[in-house]
Amino acid sequence: MSQHGLMVARPRVVVVGGGFGGLAAVRRLARAPVDVTLIDRTNHHLFQPLLYQVATGLLSPGEIAPPLRVITHRQANAAVHMAEVTGIDPDRRRVHLRGADGTSGDLGYDHLIVAAGARDSYFGHRDWARHLHPMKTLAQAVDLRDKLLAAYERAADTDDRSERDRWTTFVIIGGGPTGVEVAGQLVSMARQFQRDFHRLATGRARIVIVEAGDSLLAAFSAPLRAHAQRKLSSLGVEIRVGTKAVRVDGRGVDVEGGGGARERVAAGTVVWAAGVKASPLAAMLGDATGASVDHRGRVQVAPDCSLPGHPEVFAIGDMADADNLPGLAEPAMQEGWYVAKHIHRQITGRSAPGRFRYRDLGTMATISPVDAVADAFGLRLSGVPAKVAWAAVHLAFLTGWGKRGGVLARWAYELGTSNRSERVILEGVGSEDGLNRLAHSDEPAAETLMAGR
Ligand SMILES: Cc1cc2nc3c(=O)[nH]c(=O)nc-3n(C[C@H](O)[C@H](O)[C@H](O)COP(=O)(O)OP(=O)(O)OC[C@H]3O[C@@H](n4cnc5c(N)ncnc54)[C@H](O)[C@@H]3O)c2cc1C
Numbered sequence: 001m002s003q004h005g006l007m008v009a010r011p012r013v014v015v016v017g018g019g020f021g022g023l024a025a026v027r028r029l030a031r032a033p034v035d036v037t038l039i040d041r042t043n044h045h046l047f048q049p050l051l052y053q054v055a056t057g058l059l060s061p062g063e064i065a066p067p068l069r070v071i072t073h074r075q076a077n078a079a080v081h082m083a084e085v086t087g088i089d090p091d092r093r094r095v096h097l098r099g100a101d102g103t104s105g106d107l108g109y110d111h112l113i114v115a116a117g118a119r120d121s122y123f124g125h126r127d128w129a130r131h132l133h134p135m136k137t138l139a140q141a142v143d144l145r146d147k148l149l150a151a152y153e154r155a156a157d158t159d160d161r162s163e164r165d166r167w168t169t170f171v172i173i174g175g176g177p178t179g180v181e182v183a184g185q186l187v188s189m190a191r192q193f194q195r196d197f198h199r200l201a202t203g204r205a206r207i208v209i210v211e212a213g214d215s216l217l218a219a220f221s222a223p224l225r226a227h228a229q230r231k232l233s234s235l236g237v238e239i240r241v242g243t244k245a246v247r248v249d250g251r252g253v254d255v256e257g258g259g260g261a262r263e264r265v266a267a268g269t270v271v272w273a274a275g276v277k278a279s280p281l282a283a284m285l286g287d288a289t290g291a292s293v294d295h296r297g298r299v300q301v302a303p304d305c306s307l308p309g310h311p312e313v314f315a316i317g318d319m320a321d322a323d324n325l326p327g328l329a330e331p332a333m334q335e336g337w338y339v340a341k342h343i344h345r346q347i348t349g350r351s352a353p354g355r356f357r358y359r360d361l362g363t364m365a366t367i368s369p370v371d372a373v374a375d376a377f378g379l380r381l382s383g384v385p386a387k388v389a390w391a392a393v394h395l396a397f398l399t400g401w402g403k404r405g406g407v408l409a410r411w412a413y414e415l416g417t418s419n420r421s422e423r424v425i426l427e428g429v430g431s432e433d434g435l436n437r438l439a440h441s442d443e444p445a446a447e448t449l450m451a452g453r
Contacts, residue, residue: 010035010077011347014095014109016085016281018045018068020329021115021317023399024336030075032344037107039097041084043067044138047398049329050407051135052178055144056185057422058414063406065138066399081107085281088114090288090310111312111343114281115336118297118318118327121277128248132272135178142426144271148186149425151268152193156200167268168205171253173245174274175211176218177365180228182271183209184367187235192418208238208265210245210255212274217373219326219363224373227382231367245274276327278319285315294321303355305339311346314339322356329397330361364390369415 011034015022018040026038044065053059072078086104087096094106120134133144148170155167170186172179190205209216209232216232216239217225229239240255247254252266278297286293289307292300298321299307305322307313316322316339317332325331338356345352362376364386372386381389391411395404414420 011110011343012037012108013111013113013343014039014107015113015115016040016088016095017115017117017279017317018042018071018080019048019115019117019317019332021117021332021336022113023068023071024333025113025115025316025340026072026075026078028337028340029344030077032077032340032347034077034111034343034347036075036078037081037109038068038072038078039081039083039085039095039107040068041082042138043069043080043082045071045399046138048136049394049397051138051141052182052185054138054422055133055135055141056148056182056189057145057420058185059407059410060422061138061142063403063410064398066403071399085114085116088112088281088284088288088313090285090307090313093312109312111346112314113336113339113343114285114313114315114319115317115332116279116281116319117332118276118278120272121275121297122272123275125248128272131248131250132173132270134272135182136276144269145422146425146427147269148189149423152197152200152202153425154268156197162266164200165206166251166266168200168202169208169252169265169267170205170269170271171208171210171245171265171267172271172273173210173248173253174272175209175213175216175239175241176273177363179209179211179271179273180216180232180365180367182273183207183232183237184235184371187237188369188414189420192420195418206238207236208240208267210243210253210265211239211241212244214242216241217365220365220373220375221380224375224380224382228365228367228373231371235368276318282315282319285313289313296321304342304352305335305356314342323358325358326363328363331358334358364393366390 013034013036015026015038018038023045026036029036044067047064050064054061068080083097083099085095086098094108097105120136122128135141151167155164158164172182186207190202193202215225217228242258243255245253246256253270254262254264256262282297282299283293286299291308299315300321301315305314305316316335318327364374366372371383372390374381374386374389398404
């Protein structure tokens with residue numbers, strides 16, 4: 001209310017994306033005199049760093065995906081809207097939406113924060129998509145879990161030795177943290193399943209990491225890279241560095257080593273842990289504002305994360321190129337806090353904060369239930385100390401004490417019983433889609449594709 005008794009509308013802040021960046025911004029705006037609308041096409045915040053534990057049956061989907069409405073229910077100035085943003089018009093200050101019921105509409109804003117993240121990308125090989133299992137959304141992780149569990153059932157069901165070997169061969173394309181973490185979990189899974197599959201030597205499952213670069217975990221220091229490689233090898237993981245996937249079809253992968261020699265790896269499941277590309281909203285913002293877009297689809301932002309000519313529009317996180325920071329949760333969150341502070345200062349008439357500066361807290365990857373590597377907080381750790389640090393950091397960043405308790409209990413259960421509790425295949429044999437869907441990779445070889453990387 002103004003001093004003359006007139007209602008003064010509060011500035012409207014629209015935040016697109018309830019991931020790490022968007023959510024950090026929404027929370028930081030809790031005490032600002034603004035009305036915040038958080039728009040996401042899903043109803044949850046996804047803790048992507050633990051997606052692979054859902055995909056391998058260790059955690060349930062709900063444990064890493066708290067609903068956005070629950071996270072924000074105490075924040076009086078925030079509203080959640082489940083819709084897909086299909087366009088942005090910075091000149092008219094409007095976002096275009098498609099709602100859950102399929103209807104379209106527009107929403108106006110005074111300040112806009114776009115934090116729509118990234119999606120999987122196959123380096124131009126869209127045709128690989130039907131044979132690969134990416135892990136970017138909860139649905140993809142559950143799909144991969146079904147596929148992994150069904151692979152063991154199929155292997156147990158066949159008397160054909162080569163088919164059995166194929167179903168128990170798992171190829172992971174990409175040797176970054178996600179590829180390494182998935183490989184470690186697949187080893188544990190294979191060992192644990194021995195108890196339940198009497199006629200199948202699950203412990204002999206073949207797990208292969210294919211990495212085009214010359215080492216695993218390229219972002220880590222040399223001793224930690226060597227540690228991870230040594231440990232995974234000792235667990236029986238086949239590591240093919242300097243090797244490209246050049247053809248992916250329904251029955252496996254063709255790989256090409258440094259010397260150009262090709263080899264066929266027959267596999268029942270191929271996990272894609274190699275590439276992501278920024279949300280298409282990044283290119284839309286680039287078109288609308290003249291900002292450039294890099295080869296990863298990220299829109300280049302100013303030092304304060306805003307778009308050219310639009311100090312009221314910010315792009316952050318995986319979809320934005322701010323000093324070429326890595327696509328990690330921490331930069332997204334720090335940018336979210338920063339732009340929220342920036343907006344708060346703008347509307348309360350204070351001077352703008354200095355340029356955005358990233359505080360690098362490092363990176364971590366887990367290898368086995370008792371081993372990890374951590375290049376973080378100025379320390380280089382491996383083995384049990386790194387695993388403890390990894391667990392502490394992941395629990396700290398999970399949203400909600402209930403979720404933290406649940407995840408900790410699951411980890412303790414796995415350590416204590418050598419079992420994993422999420423082993424339901426959602427659709428079984430004979431259902432409409434069921435194992436037919438899971439068997440899609442059974443189709444004979446389709447297209448030949450060269451990976452240009
Ligand atoms: C498997 C995996 C493991 C990872 N492990 C780690 C790790 O160990 N450590 C680490 O730091 N980082 C890790 N990352 C990276 C990290 O998760 C990302 O860097 C981080 O999520 C980026 O945050 P963001 O806010 O930019 O995007 P996101 O967190 O991806 O959020 C984007 C949000 O926008 C929504 N959205 C997208 N498009 C639209 C649209 N058009 N309309 C409405 N809503 C939309 C999405 O639903 C999503 O909620 C991992 C990522 C993956 C996939």
